[in-house]
Amino acid sequence: xxxxxxxxxxxTDESASRPLELGGLAGTFGTTDHKNIGKxxxxxxxxxxxxxxxxxxxxxxxxxNIGGTSILDFGSSNQFFQTWSLSRTSLLFxxxxxxxxxxxxxxxxxxxxxxxxxxxRAAAGAFWAWLIGIAIHVVxxxxxxxxxxxxxxTQFAQGMDxxxxxxxxxxxxxxxxxxxxxxxxxxxxxxxxxxxxMTLFDLPLFSWSTLVATGIWILTLPIWLGNLMIAWVDFKxxxxxxxxNVSNIWDQVSWLWSQPMIFAFAIPILGIxxxxxxxxxxxxxxxxxxxxxxxxxxxxxxxxxxxxPFFNADVGNQAVYVGMGLIIVLPVLAFFGGLxxxxxxxxxxxxxxxxxxxxxxxSLLVATSISALHVSGPALGAIQxxxxxxxxxxxxxxxxxxxxxxxxxxxxHALIASILASIAGLYYWSPKIFxxxxxxxxxxxxxxxxxxxxxxxxxxxxxxxxxxxGESVYLSNAYEGxxxxxxxxxxxxxxLIGSILLIGGISLTILDLIISVTLGKGDTENAGNPWxxxxxxxxxxxxxxxxxxxxPPIVHSERPLFTSGGMEx
Amino acid sequence: xxxxxxxxPVAPPVRxxxxxxxxxxxxxxxxxxxxxxxxxxLKERAQVRSEGSSWIPDKVTIELTxxxxxxxxxLISIFVMQWAVYSIKRDDRQHALLAIxxxxxxxxxxxxxxxxxxxxxxxxxxxxxxxxxxxxxTIVGSYVVAIVIGMIILLLxxxxxxxxxxxxxxxxxxxxxxxxxxxxxxxxxxxxxxxxIAK
Numbered sequence: 001x002x003x004x005x006x007x008x009x010x011x012t013d014e015s016a017s018r019p020l021e022l023g024g025l026a027g028t029f030g031t032t033d034h035k036n037i038g039k040x041x042x043x044x045x046x047x048x049x050x051x052x053x054x055x056x057x058x059x060x061x062x063x064x065n066i067g068g069t070s071i072l073d074f075g076s077s078n079q080f081f082q083t084w085s086l087s088r089t090s091l092l093f094x095x096x097x098x099x100x101x102x103x104x105x106x107x108x109x110x111x112x113x114x115x116x117x118x119x120x121r122a123a124a125g126a127f128w129a130w131l132i133g134i135a136i137h138v139v140x141x142x143x144x145x146x147x148x149x150x151x152x153x154t155q156f157a158q159g160m161d162x163x164x165x166x167x168x169x170x171x172x173x174x175x176x177x178x179x180x181x182x183x184x185x186x187x188x189x190x191x192x193x194x195x196x197x198m199t200l201f202d203l204p205l206f207s208w209s210t211l212v213a214t215g216i217w218i219l220t221l222p223i224w225l226g227n228l229m230i231a232w233v234d235f236k237x238x239x240x241x242x243x244x245n246v247s248n249i250w251d252q253v254s255w256l257w258s259q260p261m262i263f264a265f266a267i268p269i270l271g272i273x274x275x276x277x278x279x280x281x282x283x284x285x286x287x288x289x290x291x292x293x294x295x296x297x298x299x300x301x302x303x304x305x306x307x308x309p310f311f312n313a314d315v316g317n318q319a320v321y322v323g324m325g326l327i328i329v330l331p332v333l334a335f336f337g338g339l340x341x342x343x344x345x346x347x348x349x350x351x352x353x354x355x356x357x358x359x360x361x362x363s364l365l366v367a368t369s370i371s372a373l374h375v376s377g378p379a380l381g382a383i384q385x386x387x388x389x390x391x392x393x394x395x396x397x398x399x400x401x402x403x404x405x406x407x408x409x410x411x412x413h414a415l416i417a418s419i420l421a422s423i424a425g426l427y428y429w430s431p432k433i434f435x436x437x438x439x440x441x442x443x444x445x446x447x448x449x450x451x452x453x454x455x456x457x458x459x460x461x462x463x464x465x466x467x468x469x470g471e472s473v474y475l476s477n478a479y480e481g482x483x484x485x486x487x488x489x490x491x492x493x494x495x496l497i498g499s500i501l502l503i504g505g506i507s508l509t510i511l512d513l514i515i516s517v518t519l520g521k522g523d524t525e526n527a528g529n530p531w532x533x534x535x536x537x538x539x540x541x542x543x544x545x546x547x548x549x550x551x552p553p554i555v556h557s558e559r560p561l562f563t564s565g566g567m568e569x
Numbered sequence: 570x571x572x573x574x575x576x577x578p579v580a581p582p583v584r585x586x587x588x589x590x591x592x593x594x595x596x597x598x599x600x601x602x603x604x605x606x607x608x609x610x611l612k613e614r615a616q617v618r619s620e621g622s623s624w625i626p627d628k629v630t631i632e633l634t635x636x637x638x639x640x641x642x643x644l645i646s647i648f649v650m651q652w653a654v655y656s657i658k659r660d661d662r663q664h665a666l667l668a669i670x671x672x673x674x675x676x677x678x679x680x681x682x683x684x685x686x687x688x689x690x691x692x693x694x695x696x697x698x699x700x701x702x703x704x705x706x707t708i709v710g711s712y713v714v715a716i717v718i719g720m721i722i723l724l725l726x727x728x729x730x731x732x733x734x735x736x737x738x739x740x741x742x743x744x745x746x747x748x749x750x751x752x753x754x755x756x757x758x759x760x761x762x763x764x765x766i767a768k
Binding site for chain 1: 590606608702
């Protein structure tokens, strides 16, 4: 029995006045408690991560033998494309987004001292709509649907099913609407439910990053939804002309997985690392406002709705796109520097969450650096006034990097960094969420496995980008003009090993969750505030009771539990 | 277990800003949705016209009578909706309900006129499918969905007003509904100019 359970039981008068909580299936399906909704998101997000990494593995197998026959015998380039595109949609919508939403839905109301999330029924509705939407999408893609076919072929010539394709489009639209609804509930909670004394500049960094991320999602995902709807309306017509033509659908929506938009899904990495690292170092974060500005700057620079190559083919050479790609590394670098400074000045305790937070920040830094490299050709081209053949050659070579798998390297680094940060958050907040500490050593192993997988998979894409492997690996001409086919194949073998490590890492996390939490083998001692956390979520019981706090807290600093006099009891 | 009303927990204090803030973000999302579609529409239109082709097929005639009626209906609905806000701030639920109900009827009128307009225009019957037809159907169809959502919000607001949830002490629900409705009028104004007038 934990210390917190004792507290709960000794306070029977108070618990009698709390809302009646249903258990079992009724409790699961009918819950509007943000804590239960958060746990459901996390569970399904990890499951989706496993699915997307398995799909990633299948794609990687196919890429090992690029010159020969299909290894897995997908049957057609269409089936290969379906697997490839589903690995992307599931990585984003079935893993990264639900993991972020899960942690945010659970933790943010606690961090801002709220008794509940704003519009709890809308939050629950968003979760179920997301789950149903993503389930339908996965099923329809496996039923010869999906978001189009790769090459300009006669519609449905390759066995695509029109009903399944239509359902694929509509189900992913449903997922986006659900994410928007969840975002509105979160951002409204942060803005309106804060306790007395907590200004926006006193927000914990994770809540601040959630505010920025959901704000950017609210401003950009509707534009993506608009692209989907245009494609759907055209697809429904008797003869799809352009937008609904199956060979064009993916091209219209692919900007969500490209820079700079992909970094909008990496913003919470800064928030999670910004919570974990100062607590691990037992220090307050110096230059707190500058850290908040750093997160805000990443948000602004990740607004990528304008960068739609389907409607603006020359966007890769335009000043705004190139400028954003070049400077997006700066806020990440400054933020990471601030965290390392805090770490160096403190007495860090090595833990799974600290290691995971550090490597997630490092991965994001690499992602933004590759992004800068990706646009360096047009950037240098814009200032080219030297009449030099060798310089022109270098610029042209750098320009040719656009359209190669370097874009995939940016995406993998950004999204897998988000997964690493989410797992860091899971280990950090597991005593709060479950009342049980997850296994530290397993967490380190899982983190290193995913990081190793990222180095091999993302790194192989980076190197193969220099060898001119095309980004659209499903196209028959993706390998035309590669510098050395044998080298590309060998490097893709390393990428294949990387995808095995990714599967291993996420499986270890799921296994630890099952053993530590579901089977109750985890450490339950001192679950109240085992890390000496600084923020409000640690001021209540673990797991928190219904209503979260016995009394509405009043705070006077961004680290109320760390600063003397930071909180009124 | 017998539960009495007194056993239930005291409701947390209602924060007045919550529905307004949520409505603001919801409206922002809707505006961005339409901004995205308008962006595609104008870009594609400019592309076709720069090639010397006509954007709207020659045989298609877009009548302006119905869009003109819709814009006037919506402009009047702004005053009616503001009447609802004015009334609820003065605890005059009867007139607030009357105003909300009238706005609902105006919403229904917009739907009928829009459907009639699309059937009259017959964008694809003469020339077959065109990219212009696809984008106009997407814009107008999305707008019809937005109007239906607005009518559902008005209906819920009306029921809550009827139940006494809104009054001079708590006006946010009605104000939030009115803000959403005003944003619908703004969007139609853009459709009216960019799609129907400018063609």
